[in-house]
Amino acid sequence: MPLNESWQTGEIPGPKKASLIVKPDIADAMIRRAKRPILIVGHGILEYEVEGLRLIDCLIELAKKGKIPVVVTASTNKEFLARGYIPAAIMPAVDIANRLTDATWKGIDGKDTYDLAIFVGLPYSMEWTILSGLKHFAPGVKTMTLDCVYQPNASWSFPNSTIKEWAASLRAIVANLGD
Amino acid sequence: MPLNESWQTGEIPGPKKASLIVKPDIADAMIRRAKRPILIVGHGILEYEVEGLRLIDCLIELAKKGKIPVVVTASTNKEFLARGYIPAAIMPAVDIANRLTDATWKGIDGKDTYDLAIFVGLPYSMEWTILSGLKHFAPGVKTMTLDCVYQPNASWSFPNSTIKEWAASLRAIVANLGD
């Protein structure tokens, strides 16, 4: 599998493409460096379970450790609630992305703009187009995806990976963040 | 300069892209392996001179050593004639490329089809589109460019290079071929 090609073969991006998160520390560094990160979680995460670890639990840990507010889309909320974690906001993916393009938007807490938006779990092509929207129209927001496939329109993305490699990376990111 | 991006920033290719000629031997191996190579030389070569070496002389040597028939486009013929080298054919670039898409075409000598077409010296975007035509419609013909810029639609291309690096590579290719 090619590392840094669109997972959907035809969804070729233009000249500006995501840097690869080749090592988990890269993602950690970016998250640490961000003043106001936000995590947007789509329904796709509900499917993933590797070696007993459910992705959603990993993300909750990430959000807690990194103190990152979570926006849930679609029905993802139910699963978070079921785990006793109350997301910062429930909002469709296009709505939160649209707000991120507004440089005057003060965030879900009304305090300030976000400088890093971390996406995970949206359908591939929907995430592709939404990240494209942000690439072009949200110059102040860096974007990162935590999916196991390359998303060229993000600022940083994992390469196309096997579920195993990817789960290991995620675990490492979360572990590091705790440091 | 990025090695394997289109030299013209906007001329993004699709999923199928040229392999890089990272070392001159790669090109040599391809040329040697070809049963019936052909060299197509555009007018752009007339501009290039590096450290006393004129590109055209280098190509004549390449053609001679590799016993590769040369097709000249535009006014390139005059310069070849001036050096006492008679090209195998004079033909506009779109004409020779069009013939290469015809799997029944027996070549300029009427003997057989070509399996490797080496391009050099066409205007960048014209070469881009012509190589695209061959990528899609000449499945039996591998293509290579000897220009100093990356041509994504070829089968093999040099990376975007400085004139110096590139001249050195060309020289090495020609030298190797003599072996």
Added chain:
Amino acid sequence: MSRKGVSFRVKEINSDIAQFRDLSISIGAIHEEKWDEPMGPTPFPTLSTLRSWDHTLLKRYKPFYLPFCDLCCLCTYGKCDLTGTKRGACGISMSAQQSRTVLIAACIGAATHISHSRDLLTHVIEQYGSDFPLNIGGTSVEVEAPITRLVCGVKPETLGDLEPVLDYCENQVTQLLAVTHTGQEGNNLDFESKVFHAGMVDHVGMEVADIAQVSALGFPKADPESAMADLGLGTVDATKPVVLVIGHNVPPSTSIIDYLRDNGLLSEIEVTGICCTAMDIARYSAKAKIIGPISWQLRYIRSGVPDVIVIDEQCVRTDTLQEAAAIRTPLIATSDKNCLGLPDRTNDPIDAIVADFVSGKVAGALVLDMEKVGEIAVRVAQGIAPNRKKQGTLPSKDRIIELAKKCTQCMLCRRACPNDLPIPQAIKPAAGGNLGPLNELYDDCVGCGRCEPACGQKIPVHSLIVGAAEKQTREETFCIRTGRGAIQDVEIRKVGGPIVLGEIPGIVAFVGCANYPKGSREVAEMCMEFAKRRYIVCTSGCSAMSAGMYRDKDGKTAYEKYSGAFEAGGIVNVGSCVSNAHISGAAIKIASIFAKRPLRGNYEEIADYVHNRVGAVGVAWGAMSQKAAAIAAGFWRLGIPVVVGPHGTKYRRMLLGRADKDEDWYVYDARTGEKVYGGPVPEHLFFAAETKEEAMVMIAKLTMRPNDTSKGRANKLANYVDLHKRHIGGLPPDVHRLVRVPADIPLTMKSEILEHLQQHDWKEQPIPDPTLLPRMVHTRRD
């Protein structure tokens, strides 16, 4: 030299020059006088006539651009990299370029409906004459052409009256397409305004097509109890010769039915259809069987069942000739828009054509004479069926296992699949004999075939999936209420009150194509859910088929379970794609018939009424085509929100409101002229949902309107809150923005909502008499 020359056939022009003049006389505006409604301000609007209305909407519902490509490749200055703030060689910005791309799509869509409309109209006029009266539903439908009346300010009474309406449409499409030329419009919002214009013109074109065919071909006339037709692969009797029709323009298919009828063959031959031609042929004869939407083309052809394939135009897979050849089934092309490189046999004798087909001498032919097509198709099917033996190309179980063994798990098929289906993961067990996982993919597969050329091992991936689902396909035996056409004026009068009072929480229309993220079933489930909740549910085109392709736990399809009337809890299949005009037409008729707003050439006022008062929502869950883009745009200009599935983000932009920006939601109170807060309703104009669940919750929310009575708002809120609780979890976070006065709160949810309101510093807001048009202040006529 009359404009009629346009639609002439060559032979006619040749035969008699005088005819030109005769016809030019018949163009006249005879019926004009009979319509005593005074002309409104904007008949035959040009590109700029309704611009200020568009900008009013666009100020609230701003485009959120989702570039699907970072480049522009529209002229030879390009490709231009438009990333971020870069501009192209013509000076264009990314936002304008995205809107420009939407405009091209909307123009293609509108042109497609309008040109279809023109071909159909020319055909029925040739058959029935210009003076043939329009009859959409007898006396039940007095407002026969609400969109045409509204947009053009004319009241057509005969088929001939529809011609100048199409002239207008063609003129406007040409103007609009010109706008996309290099170095024309430079402003994204003005591009968007033109997209709306294209959409409006598209609805005129669709209306013309459907009222012409309903009138001339005797389709169900606004009949809530139109007949049921068979639906699904399993309904075909493959022992008979089988004709397959694909496309959108019904005349070649009606000619098949006519020939069968005239020759007493109706029960000897199966006439089956895919896409809108199927919908319309079933309106012509309920004996025709509907196989399914566009995604069924490959699987049905590969099954080997059809003995002859007749294609007309639109949404016909462009590899149909190759697929037909693979099962040795002849193909007849019948539209000059889709000639497939075939020899033109239009003027050859029928016997010769039939003989050539039956002997296998030719694989396909172009026949542009509709009357010939019927006989040819039937006789070819009869002639060829005995020898073909229905050999398809779908692999047997053993063959599937054998093919699956060749798989290298390279993932390329999955990476080519629009729905990212886990194909390699399903092929692996298949190689070991377990076809279950492959079969499971069947429901979610949109039948695009892209996985096949992607596979380096030449595994016919789609055929593997369909082959593995063989039992399931045999069980596809559903039914569908045939397209009824328009909504009766009397139905409008009946529901007008309940809609405004809120007994009916809204109108939800499921329209458009089958590019679903998770298969057809989701459409059926949504239809049933909203019908159960007593919304008025409308369906059309591919979505109307999908709505019928599922049985609930009682074993009933949506059409069996719910009535076909335009009433609370009805599921109203209006018909094919062009019948979508009856849905926008119904919204317009609510304003005109129920609320008595002047209709003629009075676009802005009617749109303002619909936007502020009629709780209609369009849902194009699998919208794929340029036509779908144009249809959506026609709804947008009326202020009707449209919800699409996740693939809809590829349409390049959403039109999203910002509920959090109070200043965006002010309306004029028509009674006082004051600007008052109307609430974020409807919140969006174009919205892509990630999942069915998110869509349903959003649909319920988008039926709200500033004009809702408290009873109405309470009913709408009850549905919204309930759906949110079930599918998203908890009370909706924005419920305080949607409650205006205490009476808006649904009784059963009182305490929890009150608590929420308190937490959010809720304040009571008066319910306005809302309008976005300053000129409507104090001038209300209802």
Added chain:
Amino acid sequence: MSRKGVSFRVKEINSDIAQFRDLSISIGAIHEEKWDEPMGPTPFPTLSTLRSWDHTLLKRYKPFYLPFCDLCCLCTYGKCDLTGTKRGACGISMSAQQSRTVLIAACIGAATHISHSRDLLTHVIEQYGSDFPLNIGGTSVEVEAPITRLVCGVKPETLGDLEPVLDYCENQVTQLLAVTHTGQEGNNLDFESKVFHAGMVDHVGMEVADIAQVSALGFPKADPESAMADLGLGTVDATKPVVLVIGHNVPPSTSIIDYLRDNGLLSEIEVTGICCTAMDIARYSAKAKIIGPISWQLRYIRSGVPDVIVIDEQCVRTDTLQEAAAIRTPLIATSDKNCLGLPDRTNDPIDAIVADFVSGKVAGALVLDMEKVGEIAVRVAQGIAPNRKKQGTLPSKDRIIELAKKCTQCMLCRRACPNDLPIPQAIKPAAGGNLGPLNELYDDCVGCGRCEPACGQKIPVHSLIVGAAEKQTREETFCIRTGRGAIQDVEIRKVGGPIVLGEIPGIVAFVGCANYPKGSREVAEMCMEFAKRRYIVCTSGCSAMSAGMYRDKDGKTAYEKYSGAFEAGGIVNVGSCVSNAHISGAAIKIASIFAKRPLRGNYEEIADYVHNRVGAVGVAWGAMSQKAAAIAAGFWRLGIPVVVGPHGTKYRRMLLGRADKDEDWYVYDARTGEKVYGGPVPEHLFFAAETKEEAMVMIAKLTMRPNDTSKGRANKLANYVDLHKRHIGGLPPDVHRLVRVPADIPLTMKSEILEHLQQHDWKEQPIPDPTLLPRMVHTRRD
């Protein structure tokens, strides 16, 4: 309810309903009777009428596809990867997709001309009335509308007669655009046939526009000695208030001239123009100055000279508003196709608008009333000029050096430049004070501005180049013969013989945009070369300007050096883009007037004549736009070859003959009906040349026709061989394919050509009476 409603203004419809009916009566075909030519076989052809002619051409000139993108992104099933033999989700193949893209471009181009034509016609009918007679050249031009007569079979005599012609065009564009919808046409050659159809319809639309404006606005009427106008940046008197008009639709500009004339201000104000509006305003008043083609927009605006900018439609840079604001020059938009987001001030009083502009309160406004525009523009220019002080944004020499120092040599500007100009290499010395290399780029720069946003250092690269060329721009003082319009019938009669006999080796038309690989000068050089060789040279649009932008060693421009007559060695500027119709019209008139072939509705025969007998070649050296694509397609359907520059490969495909395949070059001999070898002439239908030299050699070759007399062929060969020797070197390798009989050999080249013939086993071939239409055998009428 007449179709006239289409072009009505709202106010008129409102004011009087009866008018509808009055007008519907005036549609009539009154003049039909007066034209005694019998109707030909194909008036008002539909998409399929001329299909077999197209396929005949396409069999010989097969598309060579040059995909400019490997994907299709036209619907939400996509993007689809179409690499090699892959197919999209709709089943489409790469070849069909490329042709489909060409069809979209051709539809956009045709729609643009036709909608421009409609707006113009509506405007002049409003001003002069429907009955205003067409007058293209008095009695010198009896065949006033050769294309319209040929295609539609009608003979227009008044402005009003042109309306139904445009109805036809709009109808066909709509049909054609529908073909590009997902799931329509699946065959690449049928797409190409539709491209040809779009081109043919485009030429009808162009003809209507130009004969309407020539007639109504009093443009030069087929006048070989039309006035000379100033051309070039250096011709503007910047001490006066300066108006700049940009676009293609001349009415706003004529309204400026009218206001100046009426108020005796003609010599007080400079009226300057860019693009075709410039060409046409100079036809209206030779006092108007033409700045240059599209590539001059940025440099002229940035010079700060214009005090007001009036834009209409087409090829107006979409960043004009931003550029205008940067020099504090107000902008008036006048077309509903290009509103730029500006407030609509159409109905505001002129004084208020002028005041708002002059005070700087508004930067731009939309004014859709042409009559108001003239006064506003002039008064704004007068009011604003004294204060603006012509401050431009071009950097001084010092500033250039300063900016150049910021350059990091990252190459991004060069990588953004369509012509791959060595910008970083020129900026380096500039940082050291040597602006020479930067200045050298000026000639080759197409002024697209793409280099600027590419630069991370925010260096205004294009401005640096223009700034460095400051002296050169001041010296741009050229002249151009204003567009003469049609070719006189008597000229056609005069050249018909010499063309067929070969005294005139061919007609070479330089048309289209300014996307040149190496600047304007190459066009001027080619024009002069072919005029010197006594070809008939035609020019139009941007190319006509470029042709005048160069002085030869005698200090003369092409227009000063050569006559404006349609004769050997003439350089005939027909006018703006829409005047291109007179070039195809001239070819048609050679068949009709000189050879007396029936014209009316007789497309195939005329095209067959032109293709086999009229040695015309179109050259669109800088073809960039969709309009250029449509214009080329109109020439292709007539069998006239078109040569483009290297950027032309981005049009996605060439149409190339294969001289080496003898079997491709057989024609019918009309005398005998036999199929005989006609030789590979013209060799190509659409050809992209790599360099000017290659183009010139190919042009000379492409003027050959199978019907050439020996004298004619010898003359054509002499030019071809001579050009080949000079520019390519040696005898052309294919000369043996072009000599049919010994008498074909140019006398002066006898021995070397004979030697070549011997080496190539040459055999004499009879000269046929060539036709590609079986039905023309034995039925010749000339």
